[in-house]
Amino acid sequence: MKIIIALFGALICLAGLVILIAPQKLKTVMNNWTGQPRFLFAVIVRIVFGSILLAEAADLKFPLAMKIIGGISIVAAVVLLLIGQNRMDRMIDWFMKMSDDVFRAWSVLALVFGVLLIYVTF
Numbered sequence: 001m002k003i004i005i006a007l008f009g010a011l012i013c014l015a016g017l018v019i020l021i022a023p024q025k026l027k028t029v030m031n032n033w034t035g036q037p038r039f040l041f042a043v044i045v046r047i048v049f050g051s052i053l054l055a056e057a058a059d060l061k062f063p064l065a066m067k068i069i070g071g072i073s074i075v076a077a078v079v080l081l082l083i084g085q086n087r088m089d090r091m092i093d094w095f096m097k098m099s100d101d102v103f104r105a106w107s108v109l110a111l112v113f114g115v116l117l118i119y120v121t122f
Contacts, residue, residue, distance in 0.1 A: 001056045002121040008049060009117025016110030023103035027096050038092075039085040046077035061120040 019026050053070030057063040080088055
C-alpha cells in the first residue's frame with residue numbers, strides 16, 4: 001500500500017509541474033471535463049486516498065499527520081457529496097477564472113504535498 005501512496009504523491013507532483021509550467025493545460029482539462037464523471041471522480045479519489053492513508057498511517061513517517069490528512073480527505077468527500085455536483089461545478093468554475101499566477105502558487109503547494117507523500121513512504 002505504501003507504493004500506492006508514493007504513486008499518489010508522484011501524480012500530484014506531476015500535476016503540480018504541469019500547472020507550474022503551463023497553467024492553461026489544467027484550465028482546458030477542467031473546462032472540458034464536466035458533469036457527473038468529474039464529480040464522482042473527485043469523491044471516489046478522496047475516499048480511496050483518505051482510506052489508504054488512514055490504514056497505512058502507522059507504517060508511515062509522521063503517522064499522526066497522515067491520519068489527519070486521511071481524515072480530512074474523507075471529510076472532503078462527504079462534504080462534496082453533501083454540497084452536490086452543481087455547487088462543486090460552480091466552485092471549480094470560480095477557481096478556473098483565477099489568474100495563471102494564482103495557479104502557479106497552488107502548483108507549488110501541490111509539489112510540496114506530493115514530495116511529502118513520497119517522503120513519508122520511504
